[in-house]
Amino acid sequence: MSKPDKREEIVRAALEIIAEHGFHGAPMALIADRAGVGAGTIYRYFENKDVLITELYRELEERIYPVITEGYSEVKAFRERFLHLGTALLKYFINNPLDFRYLEQFHNSPYGVAFRRDRLLGEKEGCDVYRELFDEGIAQQVLKDVPLPIHFALAFGPLLSVARDHILGFITLDDLIIARTIEACWDAVRR
Amino acid sequence: MSKPDKREEIVRAALEIIAEHGFHGAPMALIADRAGVGAGTIYRYFENKDVLITELYRELEERIYPVITEGYSEVKAFRERFLHLGTALLKYFINNPLDFRYLEQFHNSPYGVAFRRDRLLGEKEGCDVYRELFDEGIAQQVLKDVPLPIHFALAFGPLLSVARDHILGFITLDDLIIARTIEACWDAVRR
Amino acid sequence: MSKPDKREEIVRAALEIIAEHGFHGAPMALIADRAGVGAGTIYRYFENKDVLITELYRELEERIYPVITEGYSEVKAFRERFLHLGTALLKYFINNPLDFRYLEQFHNSPYGVAFRRDRLLGEKEGCDVYRELFDEGIAQQVLKDVPLPIHFALAFGPLLSVARDHILGFITLDDLIIARTIEACWDAVRR
Amino acid sequence: MSKPDKREEIVRAALEIIAEHGFHGAPMALIADRAGVGAGTIYRYFENKDVLITELYRELEERIYPVITEGYSEVKAFRERFLHLGTALLKYFINNPLDFRYLEQFHNSPYGVAFRRDRLLGEKEGCDVYRELFDEGIAQQVLKDVPLPIHFALAFGPLLSVARDHILGFITLDDLIIARTIEACWDAVRR
DNA sequence: GATGAATGAGCGTTCATTCAT
DNA sequence: CATGAATGAACGCTCATTCAT
Structure with a gap:
């Protein structure tokens, strides 16, 4: 999986889980899981959860x-x-x-x-x-x-x-x- | 402070904090604090946080x-x-x-x-x-x-x-x- | 209900609830309820929960x-x-x-x-x-x-x-x- | 400390404390402390306290x-x-x-x-x-x-x-x- | 004497984030 | 780069005990 791929997977996973369960029903670990990446990997692409959420909105x-x-x-x-x-x-x-x-x-x-x-x-x-x-x-x-x-x-x-x-x-x-x-x-x- | 007073204070505090910060930005301890009661006191009037939230809506x-x-x-x-x-x-x-x-x-x-x-x-x-x-x-x-x-x-x-x-x-x-x-x-x- | 009656009711209630649910499944409030007395009343007859438990054993x-x-x-x-x-x-x-x-x-x-x-x-x-x-x-x-x-x-x-x-x-x-x-x-x- | 080490330490600590003070005298925080791990770490190895207790029994x-x-x-x-x-x-x-x-x-x-x-x-x-x-x-x-x-x-x-x-x-x-x-x-x- | 509303320390558990590998 | 084990602060909730009435 190439680098942009991972980012995309994270965003997709976050969308799915947050849409379904809300921000507070979407632990980072679960998003990572669903994206098929390690939990720490998310933080290479997004500084923290807030940034991920805002970035996803923009996308x-x-x-x-x-x-x-x-x-x-x-x-x-x-x-x-x-x-x-x-x-x-x-x-x-x-x-x-x-x-x-x-x-x-x-x-x-x-x-x-x-x-x-x-x-x-x-x-x-x-x-x-x-x-x-x-x-x-x-x-x-x-x-x-x-x-x-x-x-x-x-x-x-x-x-x-x-x-x-x-x-x-x-x-x-x-x-x-x-x-x-x-x-x-x-x-x-x-x- | 009489009994109904406390309930009222709890409801008021919950309204304020939840309105301002959302359900997840409103810890029970903070609601209790703002209401001027002990943390456990809330549970004398509302079975749990969900009930407090729903009850407040109804009111x-x-x-x-x-x-x-x-x-x-x-x-x-x-x-x-x-x-x-x-x-x-x-x-x-x-x-x-x-x-x-x-x-x-x-x-x-x-x-x-x-x-x-x-x-x-x-x-x-x-x-x-x-x-x-x-x-x-x-x-x-x-x-x-x-x-x-x-x-x-x-x-x-x-x-x-x-x-x-x-x-x-x-x-x-x-x-x-x-x-x-x-x-x-x-x-x-x-x- | 006379005074010794209350004590007896407390002991009976404690026996029932503790036998069924263990010491930690037996809140004082529940014992009081089952005994038909106020929660504070237990403390007139027994200094604290430990004493109640030990006393009940002796009885x-x-x-x-x-x-x-x-x-x-x-x-x-x-x-x-x-x-x-x-x-x-x-x-x-x-x-x-x-x-x-x-x-x-x-x-x-x-x-x-x-x-x-x-x-x-x-x-x-x-x-x-x-x-x-x-x-x-x-x-x-x-x-x-x-x-x-x-x-x-x-x-x-x-x-x-x-x-x-x-x-x-x-x-x-x-x-x-x-x-x-x-x-x-x-x-x-x-x- | 390697992964299985931590699990072992947790199990050992739980055994010690529970043996000495019973299930209710053994807060997860104390077990974690005695095991030399963070409180949350226990939950990586055991779903909850009940599982820890049962698992320890089996071991x-x-x-x-x-x-x-x-x-x-x-x-x-x-x-x-x-x-x-x-x-x-x-x-x-x-x-x-x-x-x-x-x-x-x-x-x-x-x-x-x-x-x-x-x-x-x-x-x-x-x-x-x-x-x-x-x-x-x-x-x-x-x-x-x-x-x-x-x-x-x-x-x-x-x-x-x-x-x-x-x-x-x-x-x-x-x-x-x-x-x-x-x-x-x-x-x-x-x- | 009897009450039960009030308390708050303490519990089991979660999860955003870090960092050694 | 990527990982995921580890963390610990923070949460919702319980309950032995107190004390104003």
């Missing part, structure tokens, strides 16, 4: 981005673009429940809060397609006159909630319901 | 209910009732950030999932005003034709997200923004 | 003595007396399994060792019928020429072992087997 | 067996074989008082009872020399006509009692007394 973001933006064109109508990005994200979550559950764990934790604070304040790079789209929508007065974070909430709030319910088995989403949900989000944000 | 629910429903009248127009309940809940969260953060911690944890499963399947009692309202709205075709959990997501998803952002200091809500946010949620669910 | 000894010696006559033949005392003790244990298990717990513990040391060294009073009988047997050369403790071992060792097996359900004793067992013990000690 | 059994059976020959006369096994066991106990006291603690505890039940019912392997010897003696009518457990009681009961007395300093055994004691046991079991 997930990067993995999602190209999937979301596939077929996305900035020349399409605004509404269409909104629906595209919403639908793509929701479907990504449904198809990658481990990723979703990890992201949820992360957001709902001290890690996530600190991360988000950096994002908002430091203007670090993120899933900026969304930001650009909303900024444009506000500028063009297609979207309601509320601050950006409210729009994020109106769009992503239901989306995450619906994804969670689906993954936990409380509802079963199909294409029709997905479409109606995203359109409802559109009703929320549009003027 | 919060009970505390919230009357506040939410104050001034709520079933004879008012549907839209008005929706706005009332949404606004009341959001304001409650803003005014009681510890409660909000605790509820978030709870929902995003095995406790919360199990709890919710019971709610959905067992039809246990809960914040049923919401359920009744949505059921009525669907029946009367005031609301969009999507399953109940989708409506919950469309209404509560943004609300929780907005409350979180406010409490974490990412935005500052005022009455106007609150009103616009809830109205946007109304746009999402209404036909 | 059992006193309870056993008259049962054992009933119908016992020092004028009967030596062998007959031996068989009487052996049979009586074994039957007592079988009929009072709680007593037996308590005594076993006690003997096999620091308490028991200290107690026995006092007995042997300090010549404190005990179940002296046995001692007198064996002393006489040795003096009269009816018994083998080995020290007194060896005789105790030869007589009581099998007896306790057999009682334990019966109480634990490994064997079922009847009058015939009991008789044969005690006679075998007689073969062991007699010249 | 003692295995340690004893070859000592007992040294010079034992199945072709010798029955009486001689009985005396050999009895004497060997008693001497082993005298020479290894820690082993003896540990075994006593074990037998007189839930562990021991469960263990023995398995032995009797499940026909698991154990110190089967004894069983075979007694079975043969019963079959050949050399031994009295009583069930096997009675024979065990008649032979081991006094033996354990005598060993205990010696180890606690209540008597001092020498070869003569040992021989007489075992011969007395022989008188007990033989027809």
Whole structure:
């Protein structure tokens, strides 16, 4: 197993175990085991558990981005673009429940809060397609006159909630319901 | 300090610490300290940490209910009732950030999932005003034709997200923004 | 409930619980509960748990003595007396399994060792019928020429072992087997 | 210190402390200390305290067996074989008082009872020399006509009692007394 | 005298991290 | 580089004992 391979295995193992059992149900020794490496090896690639967790988050973001933006064109109508990005994200979550559950764990934790604070304040790079789209929508007065974070909430709030319910088995989403949900989000944000 | 006082102090301390640091950042010894009682004392009132956590959740629910429903009248127009309940809940969260953060911690944890499963399947009692309202709205075709959990997501998803952002200091809500946010949620669910 | 009653209830409860679950499976609070008294009340009658345990032992000894010696006559033949005392003790244990298990717990513990040391060294009073009988047997050369403790071992060792097996359900004793067992013990000690 | 060394040290420390103070007088931390290892280290070798206790018991059994059976020959006369096994066991106990006291603690505890039940019912392997010897003696009518457990009681009961007395300093055994004691046991079991 | 709520030392156990090999 | 045995601080929880009522 070559060096980058080990790193990858560690990240994969961490994703699986943390998504399923949470940060505190994921001992480093178990992650190492599942990754097929020694416990000490993790510390060659990640300074400590916190770094591993944060790094994994960043990798997930990067993995999602190209999937979301596939077929996305900035020349399409605004509404269409909104629906595209919403639908793509929701479907990504449904198809990658481990990723979703990890992201949820992360957001709902001290890690996530600190991360988000950096994002908002430091203007670090993120899933900026969304930001650009909303900024444009506000500028063009297609979207309601509320601050950006409210729009994020109106769009992503239901989306995450619906994804969670689906993954936990409380509802079963199909294409029709997905479409109606995203359109409802559109009703929320549009003027 | 009288008997019920101690229980109350324990509950208060647990709320504070868990809201701030999560379940795993809240050792029983620290809760006891903050409550001004001995470590063993907690176990006179709560069988174990899990029970304390679940019980605290239930108490919060009970505390919230009357506040939410104050001034709520079933004879008012549907839209008005929706706005009332949404606004009341959001304001409650803003005014009681510890409660909000605790509820978030709870929902995003095995406790919360199990709890919710019971709610959905067992039809246990809960914040049923919401359920009744949505059921009525669907029946009367005031609301969009999507399953109940989708409506919950469309209404509560943004609300929780907005409350979180406010409490974490990412935005500052005022009455106007609150009103616009809830109205946007109304746009999402209404036909 | 009058004062001596409470003491009696405590002793009874302690016997039951300790016999069943051992010293460490018998919290004072549980004993108090079973006795129908407050936890603090035990300390009015017994200085601490150790004293309760030792006191209970002494009471059992006193309870056993008259049962054992009933119908016992020092004028009967030596062998007959031996068989009487052996049979009586074994039957007592079988009929009072709680007593037996308590005594076993006690003997096999620091308490028991200290107690026995006092007995042997300090010549404190005990179940002296046995001692007198064996002393006489040795003096009269009816018994083998080995020290007194060896005789105790030869007589009581099998007896306790057999009682334990019966109480634990490994064997079922009847009058015939009991008789044969005690006679075998007689073969062991007699010249 | 190499790996098996640590395990050995832990086992030795556990034997010492438990033999001296009983299971409940032997905190894991103390065992670790005495073994010269960290508290957590014990758990690398033994899943938990119960497993350590049971494992230690098994090791003692295995340690004893070859000592007992040294010079034992199945072709010798029955009486001689009985005396050999009895004497060997008693001497082993005298020479290894820690082993003896540990075994006593074990037998007189839930562990021991469960263990023995398995032995009797499940026909698991154990110190089967004894069983075979007694079975043969019963079959050949050399031994009295009583069930096997009675024979065990008649032979081991006094033996354990005598060993205990010696180890606690209540008597001092020498070869003569040992021989007489075992011969007395022989008188007990033989027809 | 009787109570039982309160205590806190002490237990068995876990796990992030280190470091000799 | 990689390992995994070793660590020990920290956890949740128990229970003998005390003392205000």
